[in-house]
Amino acid sequence: MSHTGGAPPAPGAFKFVKPKANPLDGVMLNIVDVNAPKDSGSIQSAVQIFADALRTAGGPIDPLTKQRLITTLVALHRKKLVNESGGDPDACYKLRELPIRTFNTYDNAQQTEFCRKIWRRICEGVVPDTVAQNMIEGGGDTSGTQNPLPSSLQPAARQNPDVTLRQRIPDAWRDFTIGFRVEGGKTATRDDKDRFTVDGCSPLAHNSAALLRVRGMNITETPVALQDRVFFWNSDRDVFNETGTCISRSLVGATAFPERTTDTADTSYEFHYLIAVDCRDLTGVDSEAWQQGRGRLNNWRPGEKAFLGVPADRILAWTKLLRRPGPATGGWIFKLPEAKWNWLHAPPGPSKTYLEEELGVWSIHEWYSVGGNYDFAS
Numbered sequence: 001m002s003h004t005g006g007a008p009p010a011p012g013a014f015k016f017v018k019p020k021a022n023p024l025d026g027v028m029l030n031i032v033d034v035n036a037p038k039d040s041g042s043i044q045s046a047v048q049i050f051a052d053a054l055r056t057a058g059g060p061i062d063p064l065t066k067q068r069l070i071t072t073l074v075a076l077h078r079k080k081l082v083n084e085s086g087g088d089p090d091a092c093y094k095l096r097e098l099p100i101r102t103f104n105t106y107d108n109a110q111q112t113e114f115c116r117k118i119w120r121r122i123c124e125g126v127v128p129d130t131v132a133q134n135m136i137e138g139g140g141d142t143s144g145t146q147n148p149l150p151s152s153l154q155p156a157a158r159q160n161p162d163v164t165l166r167q168r169i170p171d172a173w174r175d176f177t178i179g180f181r182v183e184g185g186k187t188a189t190r191d192d193k194d195r196f197t198v199d200g201c202s203p204l205a206h207n208s209a210a211l212l213r214v215r216g217m218n219i220t221e222t223p224v225a226l227q228d229r230v231f232f233w234n235s236d237r238d239v240f241n242e243t244g245t246c247i248s249r250s251l252v253g254a255t256a257f258p259e260r261t262t263d264t265a266d267t268s269y270e271f272h273y274l275i276a277v278d279c280r281d282l283t284g285v286d287s288e289a290w291q292q293g294r295g296r297l298n299n300w301r302p303g304e305k306a307f308l309g310v311p312a313d314r315i316l317a318w319t320k321l322l323r324r325p326g327p328a329t330g331g332w333i334f335k336l337p338e339a340k341w342n343w344l345h346a347p348p349g350p351s352k353t354y355l356e357e358e359l360g361v362w363s364i365h366e367w368y369s370v371g372g373n374y375d376f377a378s
Contacts, residue, residue, distance in 0.1 A: 055104040056111060065111050067218035072115045074217075079122050080235035092121060112221050119222045123240055125229035126290060128308060132279035135286040135305055137173040137249055142166055145373045148288065149301045151249045152354075154361035155368065163370050165252065168361065169354075172249075176351050177280040179247035179305060180254035182321060185269035192273060193318065197344060200312040201277075203227075205242040215242060230285045230306045237296040239287055244306035246287075247277060251358045252370065253302025255321060255334035260375075262323040271337070274321040276355055278314045278347060282307055298376045316351075317341035319359060322367075330372020339364045 054061045054069065081092050095117060103111065138148030142165045149165065152172035156164040172178075183201055184192025204211050206227050211217050219225050230244035239246060248254040254274055264271060284307035291299050319341055326332035339359050346352055362368070372378075 053100055053104075057105055057107045061104075061111070062108050064218060064220065065108055065115075067212070068112065068115050068220065068222065071217045071219060072118050072222075076118060076122060079233045081118065081121050082234040095121070116222050119219075119224050122234055123224050123231045124234055125223065125226060125231050126285050127229045128284045128306075130284060130286045130289075132179075132282045132284060132305065132307075133174060133177045135173070135249075135284075136289050137171070137303060138301070140167040140170055142374075145301075145378045147301070147377075148299065148303055149250060149253070149374065151303065152358060153250050153252045153302075158361065158363050159366065161366050161368055163252075163368050163374075165370075165374055168358070172354065173303075176354050177278070178316070178347075178351060178355065179249050179277045179279045180251045181245070181247050181275060181277065182254060182257035183273050183275050183315075183318075185264075185267075185272040187268045187270065196273070196275070196315060197312055200310050200315065201245045201275075202309040203230075203243050203245055205240075206309070211242060217242070227308070230287075230308065232287075232290070237291045237294050239304065239306050244285065245309050247279060247284075247305045247307065247310075249303040249305060251276075253300075253304075255323075255336075255368075256302070256326075256332045256370070256375070260326040260330075260332050263325050264322045265324075271320040271322055273318045274336075275318045276316045276341070277310050278316055278345075278351075279305065279307070279310075282310070282314070284308070298378060300376055301374055313345055316345050316347055317343045317355065324367065327369075327372070330375045331370045332375070333367055333369045335364075335367045336362050337364055 054066055056062065056065070081096060095114075098114070103114065106114065136148075137151050140150055141147055142149055142153070150167040150170065150172070152168040152170070153165045154168040156166050181201070183196045186192065204214060205219060205224065208218070208220050208225075211219065224231050224240065224243060231240040232238065233240060248257070251274075258272065262272075284305055287304045287306045288299055319336060320338050322335040322337055324333040324335075336359065339362055341355055341359060347355070
């Protein structure tokens with residue numbers, strides 16, 4: 001669940017600074033491996049410094065290849081290069097030590113393959129194979145900082161902004177299989193409701209033009225461009241968010257989206273759309289179970305599931321969400337200013353009652369602060 005950092009700004013948002021040293025002498029994968037800030041904008045700015053030094057064997061580098069390489073290096077700096085299981089033990093070292101001067105002697109096909117090799121070592125694709133109602137969920141214990149949280153949650157005190165979470169009802173995911181996510185918002189000039197009520201939700205990576213426009217990323221002709229699987233970072237087993245439609249099995253968990261640092265008042269949004277999704281019979285990746293099976297110890301406690309999209313008729317309703325940046329110690333701050341559902345495809349009685357009660361436990365007057373102990377397990 002990597003909803004903790006800002007998205008890379010779109011191409012052209014950076015000021016090019018000519019490096020003092022000859023970038024041709026730089027080692028490809030160590031370009032930004034310095035004590036630079038880890039936020040995406042700073043990383044991409046650092047990579048862009050070297051962009052003008054890139055060439056191909058036949059002359060100027062193909063613009064798409066340049067974008068692809070910059071995207072690859074930004075992703076690499078935020079994660080770690082991991083050797084492929086059973087592969088050449090020197091493979092990672094050889095990639096990491098490649099000088100730009102050598103890269104520039106490659107033709108376009110070789111440069112593209114270089115990017116592919118890196119992606120194969122930092123990401124793993126998982127083909128969806130689990131029906132949603134068979135995915136795991138947490139038990140009733142909300143204490144501590146380790147165990148998965150229940151799917152149905154309420155504040156112990158409705159009027160207390162410092163949230164202590166308690167289970168409201170047991171086995172809500174099993175019984176209702178309704179998940180939650182944030183899907184865009186409303187600005188003075190754009191309303192994302194017009195999109196998701198018609199097209200539903202789909203991974204951003206499935207639309208290369210949108211991925212480049214919104215995230216400044218180009219993953220074309222790389223392994224992570226495959227659209228039949230969700231990708232996970234090898235280093236921390238977290239979902240590569242742009243390759244899947246991530247769903248929280250708890251409403252309060254979804255209020256952590258889109259980022260921990262989100263401040264609605266400091267964006268162009270009037271509010272964000274918090275949507276309820278009917279996940280029953282959808283096949284996806286049980287990211288919680290997958291991560292636990294691979295030894296990840298800091299799973300996201302509210303519980304995340306990943307799908308290859310959600311059809312529009314599965315979006316049951318929406319409500320408004322407001323956000324403030326969470327504290328440096330972890331967690332997030334949110335407000336539900338209306339605490340009512342705007343129905344798009346109202347479900348049968350028990351499920352509708354469940355949704356109304358899940359929302360009704362929160363006051364429309366409070367800014368709630370959810371502590372870091374309810375975020376990633378520690």
